[in-house]
Amino acid sequence: xxxxxxxxxxxxxxxxxxxxxxxxxxxxxxxxxxxxxxxxxxxxxxxxxxxxxxxxxxxxxxxxxxxxxxxxxxxxxxxxxxxxxxxxxxxxxxxxxxxxxxxxxxxxxxxxxxxxxxxxxxxxxxxxxxxxxxxxxxxxxxxxxxxxxxxxxxxxxxxxxxxxxxxxxxxxxxxxxxxxxxxxxxxxxxxxxxxxxxxxxxxxxxxxxxxxxxxxxxxxxxxxxxxxxxxxxxxxxxxxxxxxxxxxxxxxxxxxxxxxxxxxxxxxxxxxxxxxxxxxxxxxxxxxxxxxxxxxxxxxxxxxxxx
Numbered sequence: 001x002x003x004x005x006x007x008x009x010x011x012x013x014x015x016x017x018x019x020x021x022x023x024x025x026x027x028x029x030x031x032x033x034x035x036x037x038x039x040x041x042x043x044x045x046x047x048x049x050x051x052x053x054x055x056x057x058x059x060x061x062x063x064x065x066x067x068x069x070x071x072x073x074x075x076x077x078x079x080x081x082x083x084x085x086x087x088x089x090x091x092x093x094x095x096x097x098x099x100x101x102x103x104x105x106x107x108x109x110x111x112x113x114x115x116x117x118x119x120x121x122x123x124x125x126x127x128x129x130x131x132x133x134x135x136x137x138x139x140x141x142x143x144x145x146x147x148x149x150x151x152x153x154x155x156x157x158x159x160x161x162x163x164x165x166x167x168x169x170x171x172x173x174x175x176x177x178x179x180x181x182x183x184x185x186x187x188x189x190x191x192x193x194x195x196x197x198x199x200x201x202x203x204x205x206x207x208x209x210x211x212x213x214x215x216x217x218x219x220x221x222x223x224x225x226x227x228x229x230x231x232x233x234x235x236x237x238x239x240x241x242x243x244x245x246x247x248x249x250x251x252x253x254x255x256x257x258x259x260x261x262x263x264x265x266x267x268x269x270x271x272x273x274x275x276x277x278x279x280x281x282x283x284x285x286x287x288x289x290x291x292x293x294x295x296x297x298x299x300x301x302x303x304x305x306x307x
Contacts, residue, residue, distance in 0.1 A: 006236025009228045010244045016225035018251035021088055021096070022259055023218040027211050028089035034199025035207075036085050036215065037078065041192035043219025044226065048189060051227050052182055061182035066175065073171040073184070074191030080164035081192060083157045090154025091141065092262040097252035098137055098272035099158040104279050105130040106166035114170050122285050126278040133274025134159070140265040185226065239287035246276050 024036055052061050064070060087096045105127045111117040141155035175184055207215060232241045249272055256262035 001236055003236045003240050006232045006234075006241045007244050009232035009235065010241040011247055013225045013228035013232060014245055014248045015251050016221050016228065018093075018097070018248055018255060020218045020221045020225065021084075021252070022093055022255045023214050023221075024085050025088040025093055025260070027207070027214050027218070028085060031205060031207055031211055031215065032199065032203050033082055033086045033089070034196050034202060035204045036196075036218075037082050038193055038196025038199075039215035039219045040081065040085075040222050041189050041196055041219070043216050044223030045186075045189050045193065047220055047223035047227060048185060052186070057180075057182040060180045061186040063180070064183050064187065065178050069171070069175050069179070070183070070187040071191065073168060073175060074188050074195070076164050076171055077168045077188050078192050078195045080161050080168055083161035083164065087154045087158035087161060090150045091158065092264055093256040093260065094249065094252040094262065094264045095137070095141070095155070095268050096158045097248050098264070098268055098275070099134070099155065100162050100165070101246070101249075101272060101275045101279060102130065102134050102159065102162040103165040103169070104282070105275070106163055107169045108282075110166050110170045111173075115173065120285075123282055126282045130275045130278035133271040133278065135271070136274060137268050137271030139271075140267050181230070185230075189223075239283055242283055243280055246279070249276065 020040070024040070027036060049058070049061075052058050084096065084100070087099075108119055108123050108127050112119045138155055138159065141151050172184060235241075253264070256264070
């Protein structure tokens with residue numbers, strides 16, 4: 001174990017995912033969401049397959065006992081990715097990132113409802129406090145601070161994406177009982193690429209050279225980010241590295257301001273602080289109880305930018 005290396009890898013992964021999200025926001029001005037989903041997933045396969053080949057895990061990646069489970073995980077994950085990308089085309093980067101922090105709290109609810117997990121009282125308290133923060137974040141978008149219905153739609157898409165992310169986390173938990181990490185990662189990226197390609201009949205465009213380069217790059221960056229995320233949990237406990245996922249808020253604020261001159265409303269920042277605080281409280285409380293374990297590497301990060 002090497003805590004500093006694990007933390008550095010986690011921060012690096014979060015930074016790359018935020019850069020990827022910023023690139024999605026740029027190309028989405030002209031390129032349809034389905035086309036972006038395809039590029040994100042297809043080109044991510046190259047660094048991921050290179051990693052699996054280096055580890056000798058190619059056979060483990062294609063071996064599965066539950067193909068329908070992967071299809072369900074892929075469907076939920078694609079919905080999350082598509083809604084998240086559509087939200088990035090409509091509202092500021094920092095707003096999408098902040099609303100995305102809702103996913104771990106919604107996972108607690110789904111774990112109780114779907115998996116029948118026993119949820120401690122402190123986790124329910126954190127969920128209710130965090131959901132209050134969500135209301136604070138959404139208020140500027142839904143109460144008239146933004147006149148465009150596109151902003152309102154984008155905010156709801158970001159929230160729906162967080163809900164599907166939570167659903168993907170639950171399905172990954174189910175799959176880890178029989179499936180390898182390599183299989184979970186590979187089948188999701190492959191299924192997401194196929195799902196994105198299936199939208200070609202609904203208005204794909206020929207990207208410009210600049211857009212084409214960005215589409216390839218954002219996919220590769222997403223794949224590398226997934227590798228760094230995986231490695232971070234190999235080098236340090238989840239209770240150590242998971243809090244640094246919240247550095248996504250800092251990166252999204254900086255990139256949003258530098259690239260798009262975006263300054264989020266004060267209420268969005270306040271709501272994000274509430275949600276992050278609730279998430280950190282759960283991590284701290286479970287660390288004291290010795291209950292925090294590393295999430296499966298095939299899962300999405302516990303919080304942060306779209307992956």
